[in-house]
Amino acid sequence: MTCSPTQPAAASRGPKSEPSAVSAGARTGLRLAGVQTLALTRRSVVSEWRQLGNVIPGIVFPLLLAAVYTHQFTRVILLPGFPVVDSFLDFVLPASLVQSVSFGATESGTELARDIENGFFDRLRASPCTRLPLLLGRLGGAVVVATAKGVLIIAIFLLFGTEIAGGPAAAVVLVAAAVLLVIAIGGLGQVLAILTGSQEAVNATFPLVFTSIFMSSAFFPTNLMSGWFREVAEANPVTWIIDPVRRLILEGWSWSDVGQALVVPLVISVVTVTMAVVALNRKLSSS
Amino acid sequence: MSVATVDHSTNLGYAGRVASAICGRGMRRIMARPTLIMPVLLMPLIFVLSFTGAFGSLTRVEGYGTDNVFNWMAVYAAMQGAVFAGVGGASTTAEDIENGFFDRLLLTPGSRAPILVGTMAYSALRSTIPTTGVLLVSALGGLRLPGGLLTLVTVYVATAGMAAAFCLLGLAVVYRFRTMRSMILIQVCGFSLMFLSTGQVPIHFMNGWLHTVARVNPVTNVLRFARQGFLGDLTWSMTWPGLVALGAMVAVAGALAVHQLRRLAA
Numbered sequence: 001m002t003c004s005p006t007q008p009a010a011a012s013r014g015p016k017s018e019p020s021a022v023s024a025g026a027r028t029g030l031r032l033a034g035v036q037t038l039a040l041t042r043r044s045v046v047s048e049w050r051q052l053g054n055v056i057p058g059i060v061f062p063l064l065l066a067a068v069y070t071h072q073f074t075r076v077i078l079l080p081g082f083p084v085v086d087s088f089l090d091f092v093l094p095a096s097l098v099q100s101v102s103f104g105a106t107e108s109g110t111e112l113a114r115d116i117e118n119g120f121f122d123r124l125r126a127s128p129c130t131r132l133p134l135l136l137g138r139l140g141g142a143v144v145v146a147t148a149k150g151v152l153i154i155a156i157f158l159l160f161g162t163e164i165a166g167g168p169a170a171a172v173v174l175v176a177a178a179v180l181l182v183i184a185i186g187g188l189g190q191v192l193a194i195l196t197g198s199q200e201a202v203n204a205t206f207p208l209v210f211t212s213i214f215m216s217s218a219f220f221p222t223n224l225m226s227g228w229f230r231e232v233a234e235a236n237p238v239t240w241i242i243d244p245v246r247r248l249i250l251e252g253w254s255w256s257d258v259g260q261a262l263v264v265p266l267v268i269s270v271v272t273v274t275m276a277v278v279a280l281n282r283k284l285s286s287s
Numbered sequence: 288m289s290v291a292t293v294d295h296s297t298n299l300g301y302a303g304r305v306a307s308a309i310c311g312r313g314m315r316r317i318m319a320r321p322t323l324i325m326p327v328l329l330m331p332l333i334f335v336l337s338f339t340g341a342f343g344s345l346t347r348v349e350g351y352g353t354d355n356v357f358n359w360m361a362v363y364a365a366m367q368g369a370v371f372a373g374v375g376g377a378s379t380t381a382e383d384i385e386n387g388f389f390d391r392l393l394l395t396p397g398s399r400a401p402i403l404v405g406t407m408a409y410s411a412l413r414s415t416i417p418t419t420g421v422l423l424v425s426a427l428g429g430l431r432l433p434g435g436l437l438t439l440v441t442v443y444v445a446t447a448g449m450a451a452a453f454c455l456l457g458l459a460v461v462y463r464f465r466t467m468r469s470m471i472l473i474q475v476c477g478f479s480l481m482f483l484s485t486g487q488v489p490i491h492f493m494n495g496w497l498h499t500v501a502r503v504n505p506v507t508n509v510l511r512f513a514r515q516g517f518l519g520d521l522t523w524s525m526t527w528p529g530l531v532a533l534g535a536m537v538a539v540a541g542a543l544a545v546h547q548l549r550r551l552a553a
Contacts (some may be wrong), residue, residue, distance in 0.1 A: 061475075061478065064479060067497075070494055071496070071497035071498070072487060078345060079347060079348065167324050178345075207329060210333070211337065215341070220344075225343060226344075228340075228341025229339075230340075232340075
């Protein structure tokens, strides 16, 4: 893969007024950054495609868990305080989706760490690439994979009788929230990749992600939990994302739920990606 | 590990020393590298805390079998830890194959069986770490022993047996594919068998295909054996099916591992 030169082409286009030259240069730089991000995204997607064995467990395992829970929790949905559902399958859809995309969410960090370990990152740095695409390209790959997983998981649930009360638009929100969560987790993975340069260190975040999902309202409503676990689950950002998404599925469309479902992961994404950019800038300026 | 003369190679005592050296090497390795202990211990602890916390209200459903969720979930988390321990033991062999150490082991005189037995013993011993961790954390959460102290023996026997069975199954796969990546097959197999059992709810809570699968799943019998002392008294009728299931799993997985080891060494 080659990156296009970042030298603004406008600089060689003859006399122009200074502000318009700067603006044209910025536009060209932005376009090049976009092209480079797309090239690196494509590389990331191709890499995932070639390692489908790593992607499939992230689809099969959440589906297996959903199938098992649906058949073993038939009496549980009758507990007072449990949301009104026809089947546990309706309740568990957001959990399965979040679990599925989380399986590959740290991949953008792991791949970045691999690039650092095997020297490819240094070659990218030496090439005339702008800095941001180095991070965004990897996240772009994770976004494409997460979107595909999201669509597949929802399709399978619909096939087995799940009804989304909020309609197709709610399904789109569901996928969008999952994708934003992947960016948030991926950003965190990239921070660790840049700070440690180790795939092992990035992989070590997986139990953290796994625990965050289990210690949330993903598989059981928080009002049926008790003690310290309930407090942890209620303070867990995963709960703040899953609860509104679940209401979109079980109760119907609500703008406030859409807002909460998207804003929470968006804010976390902005924070973690900004941290990754800062870490990258520090790494590049110190070396 | 010292290599004895060829005369000693047919001696049972020599085979025992080789097996214990391999087992000891694994334990020394795990003790010397705390980063290896953490996942072994951490995941089962996460399981016991997550399952008891999230599914605590299951005890309110009639017929659950206990009013203390730790008495149901602790064994399940310990068994998950045992599966990890078994897979971890086989992973050590995968690492040895990848870095060439296993080839040197095969060059040692005598039977190959001690290599297999030593690794299996290492996994069984390693399983005591998560089992003890889970029992201690559960005790803090209010775990009770209506079946008395003998209950703890059943848990350790069950977890050691599960670790041995999954180690042997892992070894069969590792001897066949010779890569660390192949361990994912055993992890998926282990996770699936655990989830398709009575890990989280009694069998009469299940319906449809899951009920059928859980009934024939050998892990269900092992769980029943290990859990009986947490739900009431220990009885022979709950004990023997669990022991038979453990024996059968170890025998089948062992036969597969021996077959693959012979192919590898040939």
